[in-house]
Amino acid sequence: MKDISKSINKVDNDEKISGSAKYIADFVMDGMLYAMTKRSTISKGEIVKIDYPQLPDGYYIINHKDVQGKNVIKVIFEDWPVFTDKKISYLYEPIMLVIGPDKNILTQLLDSIQITYKEETPLFDWTDSVIDYHFDKGKGNRIFDQADKVIEHTYHTGYQEQAYIEPQGFIGYPEGDKTTLIGSIQCPYYVKNAVKQAIGEKDENVRVIQSTVGGAFGGKEEYPSLIGCQLAVAVKKIKKPIKLIFEREEDMSVTTKRHPSKTVFKAAIKDRKIIGLKAHVSIDAGATIGLSGVVLSRALLAVSGAYTVDHLDVSGNVFRTNTVPNGAFRGFGAPQMFFAVDMFVEHVAKELNQDPLEFRKKMLVKQGDRTSTNGLFRDPVLMPEMIEKAIKESNYLKKIEDYSKKGNYKGIGMSLFYHGCGFTGSGEKDVIKAKVKLKKDKNKKVYILVAAVDMGQGVKTTFRKLISHMLDIDIKDVIYHNPDTDFVPDSGPTVASRTMMIVGGLLARAAKEMKKRWNEEEFIVMKEYEQPDYIEYDEKHFIGDAYPAYSWGVNIVEVEVDPVTYQVDLKKAWSVYDAGKAIDERVVLGQADGGLAQGLGYGYLEVMNHKNGKIMQKNMTDYIIPTAMDLCDMDTFLFDNPYAYGPYGAKGVGELTLIGGAPAIAKAIENAIGKNVFKIPVTPEYIMELINHD
Amino acid sequence: MTEIKFTLNGKKQILNTDPNRRLLDVIREDFQLTGPKEGCGEGECGACAVLLNGQIVNSCSVPLANVDGQDIVTIEGFSSTKQYHVIKEAFAKAGGVQCGFCTPGMIIATQSLLSENPHPDDYEIKIGLSGNLCRCTGYNLIIKAVKTASKDGDGLW
Amino acid sequence: MKSYIAKNLVNALEVLNKDECEIVAGGTDMLIQNRSHTGMSIGYKTNVLYISLIKELDYIKEDSHYIYIGATTKLESILKNKITPIILKKIIHEMASPAIRHTATLIGNIANASPAGDSIVGLYALNAKVRCQCINGERIVPLHKFIRGVRIIDLKFNEMITEVIIPKNDFSSIAFKKVAPRKSDAISKMSFVGLLKIEDDLLLDLRIALGAVYITVVRNKDIESKYIGKNIKELKENIDNILKDYEPLIKPIDDQRSNKEYRKKVALNLIKDFLLNV
Known part of the structure; x- marks a missing residue:
């Protein structure tokens, strides 16, 4: 049998290269109207009065009064209104849609709607805690009684914008009693379920279809539910096709971003070793809680990084502020924590006058070790071999010795990290309950019926390849259309590095059965998620196995810092990953490059901040993502380490590749300038501060 | 309204339209060529790139007035080469x-x-x-x- | 609002004589400044005159003393032309992506008069002048007098800039640094141009220009001339004095791209680095 990892050309190459793939903005419907959003101009307060202009014929205003169902977006924590009724909790909060055929008139109407507010003082400090988590491992805080020394440091991470190149958008239209939405989305059923609740409709009266997605990275996980609901409310009332596409500035000003964080770490030291850790993580939710609690959990669970520490005291808070809501972004809390913990362990080693690499290697997680929540790392951990490979390929040992000499401004840094694959805790079993279908028709074509979205990560190719391998049929006979909720079951959202491992795993089970029944002419196999029986997790108390499997990574990054301008020049990066088994090697290498690019950007380039609640970098000119000139050669090596429940052994890969970038480059910069780094992005401005102030 | 003539994907076109329109909008809306995309609308991302007299330009930053008499090729036109x-x-x-x-x-x-x-x-x-x-x-x-x-x-x- | 498309210079000047217009060349900046929404026309607030198609202004030429660049000459053509001063090539190479270079013009960058306009920094250092023409005549104005402030230029309503005039000069050392948040496709946090000429160990010419550290480009001939005539050793001994001279002129701002401390420190570092490397 052929090795499944051997790369094939992606199935959607032709349509994407030729420009014929249809993204949401490319759709046009007869009689289509446009929607624009009227937004608040204050960060906190109440609407006192709205003066509407006379609406010309064929123009409409849709607001909270038109919401026939529940005026709240269905996400994990339901505190996000479809349209605000009165209360304003962040700048540019959506108040109403203005809809009609001519954008020129729409912009005039938007300008002539007069809203009077009673303004209140907005809260930007992190004082309003809305979620408070705490758990211990081993002796918890009591371990500090045994310490002969305590080391404490604080780490900060900033916003990060997904910066998908295709802005958010939907087209909604009526189909009889049905309200249908086509959109640039990651999670068709999130949108469908949210819309059902907002417009108060039966299941069969809401249909959601995915258009080709021009990048998402978490940014199209929960946010599209908001604008999808707004548009559905409008379509149900107006009964015409309506298009809502964000302009870039609107997108960057109002959509969810990675949560800024602050992590305070304390290490209990005994005999020059870390015997325990205490950590507190604060994240900024923005104006609504949404997914923030789950983001915080993922950060807290990774508290000891790629290391085993027997005694932990872990706590965290989600703070609500009057700023744009933050949400999902590739990594989902893990990038914040891995930056903090991997820097901290390095800083502790340095303060104890120990070689940081040896110090870290001694602490590495081994198979059979306990996780932060006393779960088990059940599968083999290949980190020692992976680190050796990375060291050899990059010539790390020689370089770190050379670069550590003062004044050459060259640096090299290494990050060690993992990612828990799939939903945190019992999410798969209790919340998602994924279902997949495989259908065989008379012509021996096999249809993959799942709600998983190809947003560039290549799942259209890898799922078809998986099924064609398992059934031993031509990939051309495996059909996988963009998900349409009228035809596919809810296999869950396209998030959490779960797509191949969980959905692919279910498909593999379905294919196994299909293969046995292949002689039947026409049939459907359905499979539902079953949690591996060894997994038990107490979400409330943070006890047990938070993830069924872990993917692992090592990043090494080499930089040079310009002593005149303090700018960072990326020289080269090396990565070694264990993601179980690559279903397509080139697809995984593409994820590896792209994830690392985002992680590096997060670490040294991508500045975003708000001033009085207003995002200051609101376009692609001011929000700096790397260009081809900024990035460097990246060598990636994959280690096979098949996971029993993943198809062909596959684990998660998408998020893993982003996590190590920031700590690796931050350490490389530390090495180059001889100063410790405590926050990202490590901008030239920050480097100047570090160099010039002792 | 102004008459603007140009060649698009090898075919001569005459439009009687507002010269202040962006080339990108004209390509996408008047000719339904949706290969060029709008990513940023300010000449930063290049998703809207087309060839103007054989050279890359960002069609979101080109006013239609500037293409009078010029030769434009989009990805759709280029894909036959x-x-x-x-x-x-x-x-x-x-x-x-x-x-x-x-x-x-x-x-x-x-x-x-x-x-x-x-x-x-x-x-x-x-x-x-x-x-x-x-x-x-x-x-x-x-x-x-x-x-x-x-x-x-x-x-x- | 009216829009005019001029096909020749006389045509353009006639339009300007009867109607006040914003002049659009490549349009790369004007479109962003006046952008409305996808699918909508550019929302100019005044009449516009498009000059990009005026062929007679698309040139780079020279005589024994000057280089002349026409108003519709694209950055890419300037970059590729043999007679373009090397420092200007260096700047254009870094100031914009290929797509922008194929549409944008040097004179557009001047007329835009942004403190962060990279080419302006080089043109200040090169003692460039602009030729402004109207239906009744023309005048030639030194660039540093033409640019009056942030996006303010000394252009009368019936005039247009038809060319930039760059005196020819040889330099023994040239430097350009665009300090931007990334390596391409970005607006400068600050920029630096240094030019100098040394013969027989004597400094004959020294020019330093700094962008985005004040409302207009910072160049000070009084400081420069204080050190002209010194030998290299004296010049290097005077570096601290030179930095002291420039220090009060550098008054940058905080914005979404950087902060004033950084801009100032880097500006001084770049001057120092330039002089140390003589």
């Missing part, structure tokens, strides 16, 4: 396509680069792609694709 097929194969082989939103712009940038410099080195390729933002790939596989195209299509440019 031999050069396109070499570039396409190279992108497929290298794995240079992920979400695809930047891809038509990347193809146009590649053509514009190779037509001026058929054998660019890595640095020249990076400069050639420097106005096209990609958030998925980290660029390396795209750079590899351009190198492959340059090699496989030797003599075409």
Whole structure:
């Protein structure tokens, strides 16, 4: 049998290269109207009065009064209104849609709607805690009684914008009693379920279809539910096709971003070793809680990084502020924590006058070790071999010795990290309950019926390849259309590095059965998620196995810092990953490059901040993502380490590749300038501060 | 309203329209050519790239007035050329396509680069792609694709 | 609002004589400044005159003393032309992506008069002048007098800039640094141009220009001339004095791209680095 990892050309190459793939903005419907959003101009307060202009014929205003169902977006924590009724909790909060055929008139109407507010003082400090988590491992805080020394440091991470190149958008239209939405989305059923609740409709009266997605990275996980609901409310009332596409500035000003964080770490030291850790993580939710609690959990669970520490005291808070809501972004809390913990362990080693690499290697997680929540790392951990490979390929040992000499401004840094694959805790079993279908028709074509979205990560190719391998049929006979909720079951959202491992795993089970029944002419196999029986997790108390499997990574990054301008020049990066088994090697290498690019950007380039609640970098000119000139050669090596429940052994890969970038480059910069780094992005401005102030 | 004449994908066109419209809107709306995309609307991302007299421009930053009498080729027009097929194969082989939103712009940038410099080195390729933002790939596989195209299509440019 | 498309210079000047217009060349900046929404026309607030198609202004030429660049000459053509001063090539190479270079013009960058306009920094250092023409005549104005402030230029309503005039000069050392948040496709946090000429160990010419550290480009001939005539050793001994001279002129701002401390420190570092490397 052929090795499944051997790369094939992606199935959607032709349509994407030729420009014929249809993204949401490319759709046009007869009689289509446009929607624009009227937004608040204050960060906190109440609407006192709205003066509407006379609406010309064929123009409409849709607001909270038109919401026939529940005026709240269905996400994990339901505190996000479809349209605000009165209360304003962040700048540019959506108040109403203005809809009609001519954008020129729409912009005039938007300008002539007069809203009077009673303004209140907005809260930007992190004082309003809305979620408070705490758990211990081993002796918890009591371990500090045994310490002969305590080391404490604080780490900060900033916003990060997904910066998908295709802005958010939907087209909604009526189909009889049905309200249908086509959109640039990651999670068709999130949108469908949210819309059902907002417009108060039966299941069969809401249909959601995915258009080709021009990048998402978490940014199209929960946010599209908001604008999808707004548009559905409008379509149900107006009964015409309506298009809502964000302009870039609107997108960057109002959509969810990675949560800024602050992590305070304390290490209990005994005999020059870390015997325990205490950590507190604060994240900024923005104006609504949404997914923030789950983001915080993922950060807290990774508290000891790629290391085993027997005694932990872990706590965290989600703070609500009057700023744009933050949400999902590739990594989902893990990038914040891995930056903090991997820097901290390095800083502790340095303060104890120990070689940081040896110090870290001694602490590495081994198979059979306990996780932060006393779960088990059940599968083999290949980190020692992976680190050796990375060291050899990059010539790390020689370089770190050379670069550590003062004044050459060259640096090299290494990050060690993992990612828990799939939903945190019992999410798969209790919340998602994924279902997949495989259908065989008379012509021996096999249809993959799942709600998983190809947003560039290549799942259209890898799922078809998986099924064609398992059934031993031509990939051309495996059909996988963009998900349409009228035809596919809810296999869950396209998030959490779960797509191949969980959905692919279910498909593999379905294919196994299909293969046995292949002689039947026409049939459907359905499979539902079953949690591996060894997994038990107490979400409330943070006890047990938070993830069924872990993917692992090592990043090494080499930089040079310009002593005149303090700018960072990326020289080269090396990565070694264990993601179980690559279903397509080139697809995984593409994820590896792209994830690392985002992680590096997060670490040294991508500045975003708000001033009085207003995002200051609101376009692609001011929000700096790397260009081809900024990035460097990246060598990636994959280690096979098949996971029993993943198809062909596959684990998660998408998020893993982003996590190590920031700590690796931050350490490389530390090495180059001889100063410790405590926050990202490590901008030239920050480097100047570090160099010039002792 | 002004009469604007130009060649689009080899065909002469006359439009009686507002010269203040953006070339991108005219291409997408009047001719239903949706290969060029709007990513940023300010000449930063390159998703809207087309060839103007054979050279890459951002069609979101070109007023229609400026194309009177000029020659415009979009990805749709370019896709019938031999050069396109070499570039396409190279992108497929290298794995240079992920979400695809930047891809038509990347193809146009590649053509514009190779037509001026058929054998660019890595640095020249990076400069050639420097106005096209990609958030998925980290660029390396795209750079590899351009190198492959340059090699496989030797003599075409 | 009216829009005019001029096909020749006389045509353009006639339009300007009867109607006040914003002049659009490549349009790369004007479109962004006046952008409305996808699918909508550019929302100019005044009449516009498009000059990009005026062929007679698309040139780079020279005589024994000067280089002349026409108003519709694209950055890419300037970059590729043999007679373009090397420092200007260096700047254009870094100031914009290929797509922008194929549409944008040098004179557009001047007329835009942004403190962060990279080419302006080089043109200040090169003692460039602009030729402004109207239906009744023309005048030639030194660039540093033409640019009056942030996006303010000394252009009368019936005039247009038809060319930039750059005196020819040889330099023994040239430097340009665009300090931007990334390596391409970005607006400068600050920029630096240094030019100098040394013959027989004597400094004959020294020019330093700094962008985005004040409302207009910072160049000070009084400081420069204080050190002209010194030998290299004296010049290097005077570096601290030179930095002291420039220090009060550098008054940058905080914005979404950087902060004033950084801009100032880097500006001084770049001057120092330039002089140390003589």
